[in-house]
Amino acid sequence: MYNLFVTRPSRSYCYAWTMHGAQHEIGECAECGRKTLVASNINEDSFLVIEGGKKLPDFLEFCGVGAYLLVSSTVVDVFTENNISGYFVEKTIPLFTDVKGQMLKVDDIQYYSLKVTGTVDFDLKAMHLKKKHICKSCGHFDWSIQRLSIVDTKFDMDTWDQSDICRISSSPGHIVCSDKVVELINQRKLTGVQIQEEKDAFRIR
Numbered sequence: 001m002y003n004l005f006v007t008r009p010s011r012s013y014c015y016a017w018t019m020h021g022a023q024h025e026i027g028e029c030a031e032c033g034r035k036t037l038v039a040s041n042i043n044e045d046s047f048l049v050i051e052g053g054k055k056l057p058d059f060l061e062f063c064g065v066g067a068y069l070l071v072s073s074t075v076v077d078v079f080t081e082n083n084i085s086g087y088f089v090e091k092t093i094p095l096f097t098d099v100k101g102q103m104l105k106v107d108d109i110q111y112y113s114l115k116v117t118g119t120v121d122f123d124l125k126a127m128h129l130k131k132k133h134i135c136k137s138c139g140h141f142d143w144s145i146q147r148l149s150i151v152d153t154k155f156d157m158d159t160w161d162q163s164d165i166c167r168i169s170s171s172p173g174h175i176v177c178s179d180k181v182v183e184l185i186n187q188r189k190l191t192g193v194q195i196q197e198e199k200d201a202f203r204i205r
Ligand SMILES: [Zn+2]
Pocket: 029, 030, 031, 032, 033, 034, 135, 136, 137, 138, 139, 140
């Protein structure tokens, strides 16, 4: 498995962090007091506005990582042709650009939200990492090591549901993929995405 990062290398690619019409709400767990993020579902009224960058990428960066990927129609076609599993196409997301206060719809590329359904989890034993203070109510926990960037990550393949695209159950902000997806990204030169080795999930380049 590989760790897949949706990025904007050298800021040349466009990004749109805010999903308008589907704002996140911050709540607080009554049991442990930790802040909880409640993301509303992307709905019919949701749209994106380009916040920076020049070129339109195949993988568009936005802040709702984890459950969703925002990808171009090229990615949807490549994934469909090659029977990539672990996601479903939820809807098209209109993208706008602000030109001197006027909202213009971007028509060059159509973007879709993919909901990631595949799952895999870490092999915490091999990583010498433990979950501490697990909250019975919200499920939040602390890692036993504070500086996670020193930890080499490894997956427990018994927890893998065989999907090509997966979320890491213990760290749902990370999306990982199979060799097959990496080959397709390289072959078809899909842009706006970085691939990292399995051991580097906690290291951001
Ligand atoms: Zn809690």
